[in-house]
Amino acid sequence: MLELRVIVPGDMRDDVLDLLRRQVGVAHILVHPGVAVDPPGDEISAIIARECANDVIKALKAIDAQHRGAILLTVLDTVLSTRAHAAEDDAEGDPADAVVWDELIARTREESTLSVTFLMFLTLACLLAAIGAVTDSMVTVVGAMVLGPEFGPLAAVSVAIVQRRGELARRAAIALLAGFPLAMGITAVLTLAAHAVGWVDLDTVRNVDDVDFIFQVGPVSFVVALLAGAAGMLSLVSAKSAALVGVFISVTTVPAAGFAAVAGVLGDWGVAARSATQLAVNLVGIVVAGVLVLVLRPRGNLIPRSAQT
Incomplete structure (x- = not known):
């Protein structure tokens, strides 16, 4: 699975949260308001299934998150979470076959x-x-x-x-x-x-x-x-x-x-x-x-x- 971190201005927080809540394969959404200093804004993180990473990134790019802030992905070697595993099961495809283009x-x-x-x-x-x-x-x-x-x-x-x-x-x-x-x-x-x-x-x-x-x-x-x-x-x-x-x-x-x-x-x-x-x-x-x-x-x-x- 992958850890997704999105750093955006405060006025984009609700858009990003709504987007992540609608996506299949997303779990453990966290919000850290006001932690970004330059430029000022919020950090929103989540654990996502590798199979749905392209769809999530595409949706974030559609609201210009990469230009107004930043989108970061980190590979997670070990995830112990029933909720995260359920989200991965809901995602279409298999992690080994998923190509994360970015x-x-x-x-x-x-x-x-x-x-x-x-x-x-x-x-x-x-x-x-x-x-x-x-x-x-x-x-x-x-x-x-x-x-x-x-x-x-x-x-x-x-x-x-x-x-x-x-x-x-x-x-x-x-x-x-x-x-x-x-x-x-x-x-x-x-x-x-x-x-x-x-x-x-x-x-x-x-x-x-x-x-x-x-x-x-x-x-x-x-x-x-x-x-x-x-x-x-x-x-x-x-x-x-x-x-x-x-x-x-x-x-x-x-x-x-x-x-x-x-x-x-x-x-x-x-x-x-x-x-x-x-x-x-x-x-x-x-x-x-x-x-x-x-x-x-x-x-x-x-x-x-x-x-x-």
Whole structure:
């Protein structure tokens, strides 16, 4: 369940209270008059079922609560209340299937911002992938997969397409289009330096066995990207972040980017081209899967909760 807090001017208090009383899935409405200082106003809180969060937020936005005050949502891990559980039972659908759009948009917007931290993580991941490729080390490549932060912008693109959010799509596209070239460029420069001192050569790229999956692109690559992208989006909308680790080590976005830079510098343009293609296939597959999950997600609970065991 979720805790809803609404901070509004005093003249909106009755409107908000009437709105919450009419909504299904709302319990334990509290009013704290006059506690807001800047701007002055009241705080109204309630416990709401996740399934009805979109309807409640939409109704609050209709009375301009987000502009005249603020709407805040907090995930509650534990709720011990018969009244709250009854309100959740009255709400249509199942909590695990509910997509709280404002929550999802806020999460993906934060994770898709082009920042120094994002660039550093992506660059470090590409460098680890490059080292794993030239040393034929599967462990190092997997570490690079987990470290890569690229799923955030890719999920944001999917959300932006479904919700038609141009600003979110632009933010995510900037992060991807600026982040990958920068990370690959730094990887290429350091590869050139390593080649100059004799640490790596063309034979290094050609004699890999354990990590050759990085540039082995084909239909299976797209299928894996679809499955991983679907799992990643499901983990986001259901707030099960632990599943994201499995997503990270299923796709070869960062390893493909790092190996493309290494192979290009060392002159193996065939491997570089196939690695770049692998990168593109994975990026597109993840976005397509994310869109499909959001579009085809369950709209409601097919079995009444009272009839479930």
